[in-house]
Amino acid sequence: MIGVVLVEDDPLFRESVRGALARVDDVVLQAEAVTLAQGLALLDGPAAEVLLVDLGLPDGSGIEMIRATRQAWPDCAVMVATLFGDEERVFASLQAGASGYLLKDSLASGIVDEVRTLHAGGSPISPMIARRLLRHFQPPAAQANEPSAVELSPRELQVLEQITRGYSAAEIAELLQVSPWTVQTYVRRVYEKLGVRSKAAAVGEAFRLGLVAMDSSQ
Numbered sequence: 001m002i003g004v005v006l007v008e009d010d011p012l013f014r015e016s017v018r019g020a021l022a023r024v025d026d027v028v029l030q031a032e033a034v035t036l037a038q039g040l041a042l043l044d045g046p047a048a049e050v051l052l053v054d055l056g057l058p059d060g061s062g063i064e065m066i067r068a069t070r071q072a073w074p075d076c077a078v079m080v081a082t083l084f085g086d087e088e089r090v091f092a093s094l095q096a097g098a099s100g101y102l103l104k105d106s107l108a109s110g111i112v113d114e115v116r117t118l119h120a121g122g123s124p125i126s127p128m129i130a131r132r133l134l135r136h137f138q139p140p141a142a143q144a145n146e147p148s149a150v151e152l153s154p155r156e157l158q159v160l161e162q163i164t165r166g167y168s169a170a171e172i173a174e175l176l177q178v179s180p181w182t183v184q185t186y187v188r189r190v191y192e193k194l195g196v197r198s199k200a201a202a203v204g205e206a207f208r209l210g211l212v213a214m215d216s217s218q
Contacts, residue, residue, distance in 0.1 A: 002119050003030035005048040007039035007065055008081070009058050013104060017052065020111045027115050036060035043072040050115050055082045055089055063089075063096050070097035077118045081111075085129055094200050100124040101200075110168070117169045120184050123199030130166030133203050150193050150209055159186040161212050164203050 004027060008014050014032060021029045030048045033039035036057045051069050055062040066078050079100035080093045090101055100118050103126040114124040125133070152160060155176075162172040169187065173180040191197060194205040206212045 002027045002050060002115060003046075003048040004028065004050045004052055004115060005031045005033070005039075005042055005076075007033045007036070007042075007051065007053040007057065007062065009034050009054065009056075010104075013054075013081070017111055021115075024112050027112055034058075036062070036065055039065045040068055043068055047073040048076055049119055051076050051078045052081055052111075052115070053078065055080060055084050055093065063092050066093060066096040066098050079114065079118050079124065085126070085132070087132055090129055090132065094198070099198055101129050102126050103128065110170075113170050114168065117180075117184075120169075122169050122184060122187060123202075124168055125166055125199050127166030130164065130199075130203065133200055150205075150211065152190065152193060152211065156186050156190050156193070157211065159183060160190050160202065160206055163187070163190075163199055164206050164212050 004021065006014060006017055006029060008017070014034075018029055018032075021027050031042050031045070033042055036059045039053070039057075051065070051073075053062040053065050053069075057065070062080065062082070066080075069076055069078055077100075078098045079102060080098050081102050081104055082089070083104055085103055093101055100114065100123050102114060102124055117124050158176060159172060162175060167175070169180045169183045173183045176183070191202060194202055194209075196202045196205055
């Protein structure tokens with residue numbers, strides 16, 4: 001059972017998350033908080049497997065909640081669900097300890113799958129956010145053309161390319177006609193070979209090493 005703590009002040013979004021989790025047996029909404037203060041108070045209770053947190057809380061920033069959660073519940077995976085997609089908040093969230101960053105307009109219908117992916121070791125990131133990360137990490141042309149010492153299998157390279165495009169494990173599985181669990185296996189192998197622990201870091205390494213090319217149309 002995957003226990004989720006939700007820190008969110010939008011009642012409609014809370015209701016949509018609550019409803020989605022109520023329809024499955026393996027993910028349960030353990031607790032809810034509407035403010036940062038309420039969320040911090042929950043850290044004195046039983047640890048959750050996943051924290052789903054907004055950044056724009058009425059009494060403070062969700063980034064503070066991320067930092068406090070990583071200290072109090074080090075094994076809890078953190079996913080941001082927000083309306084804010086600017087680089088400053090994205091990088092601040094990742095640096096604070098978030099493993100996923102999703103925009104609300106693309107999240108509600110797939111929240112259960114994203115929570116499962118996060119809990120399994122993945123890093124769900126909205127495609128728009130992934131593209132911004134790609135632009136930030138794009139290396140100078142000379143570095144991008146240097147041969148990489150990292151050797152990925154053709155299938156691992158396919159998975160890495162889809163990761164850099166912002167696709168989820170479920171979407172990659174559909175594209176490659178394999179199971180999501182097989183995709184997660186490839187993701188773990190890619191992370192190990194790149195020496196990274198998150199999707200954001202994998203994206204950065206992929207471009208630094210010239211393993212994938214930036215799509216100028218995005």
